Amino acid sequence: RGVVHVTSASTSAELVDPLAELPKVGAWLTGLLGGLRARIGDPAAPGDPRFSPHGVIAFTGRELVGDAPLPGAEVHLVGPAVAPRAGSSDFPWELLDPSRRLVLVSLGTANADAGGRFLTEAVTALDALGDRVQGVVVDPGRTLGAVPPGVIVREHVPQLDLLARADAVVCHAGHNTVCETLWHGLPLVLAPIRDDQPIVAGQVVEAGAGVRVRFRRVDAARLGAAITTVLDDTGGHRAAAASIGRSLRAAGGRSAAADHLERIAARHAPLPLLPR
Incomplete structure (x- = not known):
């Protein structure tokens, strides 16, 4: 018309x-x-x-x-339209260990039912790296049982505030989480599940800012190796993420x-x- x-x-x-x-x-x-x-x-x-x-x-x-x-x-x-979010959070900030590197694991709220196996493997991987890595795992579907004391599991987290303190992110390649992570200059481990996520994951890998794992087949050992890769920056992922972050903020x-x-x-x- x-x-x-x-x-x-x-x-x-x-x-x-x-x-x-x-x-x-x-x-x-x-x-x-x-x-x-x-x-x-x-x-x-x-x-x-x-x-x-x-x-x-x-x-x-x-x-x-x-x-x-x-x-x-x-x-x-x-x-991305990144802006402060209203509301309070009961996140236990006092449990964060400044001597260890912080890794956030999130599959978004829409994948709560599908993420149980992956989150279990993630907890095992983070526990194995516990001497130098502290994991925060988002589990909105309450799929996890007992977890090691060094891993923090919450149904919901203040994501932007955590990203300001984090060193890397493991996620499902949802575009919002990816852009918020890159906006903070952090490298990613990507486990796409469906919809646009495989495409977004491919774009992040092509840009050099992360590594991709298979959501349904990855185990704790492979996931731990991927986390170590981006934390140690053996492939320049952190520098690429920082460069993309500067560009996104300038946009x-x-x-x-x-x-x-x-x-x-x-x-x-x-x-x-x-x-x-």
Whole structure:
């Protein structure tokens, strides 16, 4: 209907072609979009409704997307919208040992039921590294039983506050956790589960800021080796993460997103009526 609109890309996976190696699925999606245009818009229009021609606000950075062309000239990479979060936390800060390196393990809240085995292996790996590593494991589904005294397990954690103190993160490659981790300049161990997570994990590995493990098959020994790799920075992961973090912070986040929205609105504002 010609209404000026802006779309939001909440993950870097939206800005690449995730179906490049799945042509039949790509054709199926193209058919769905064609049917959508026929029902509510212009059947001859070539545009993709995910990417407004007026502007796309993408909460990610070029380092994750890579060198591939963006899906339009009006895609604005603003980095993550990281901001202080309201509310109090009962996290036991006094249990953190400053003499050991802090590793946060989180699979997000949407994977609580699927994460029991992985979190169990993570606890075993962290316990084996306990002379120099302290693990904080997020277990919203209460899947873990008794854990070694050196590992802290909580249903919920103040993630941004912990990231400010952490040395590395083990996660499911969810885009929010990945960007918040990189925003703090921390390397990652990535165990993607579903959705866009394999794509995001691949982008982080390609950028040099982390290593990938297999969520359903990794054991404590392999997970411990991956954690040691990013902590010891044998592959330059920490330097890459720090570089990406500087770029994400410079992108502007929520303020840059608001600036782009204001500019787009001003560019398409109706002309004032002339006095008669």
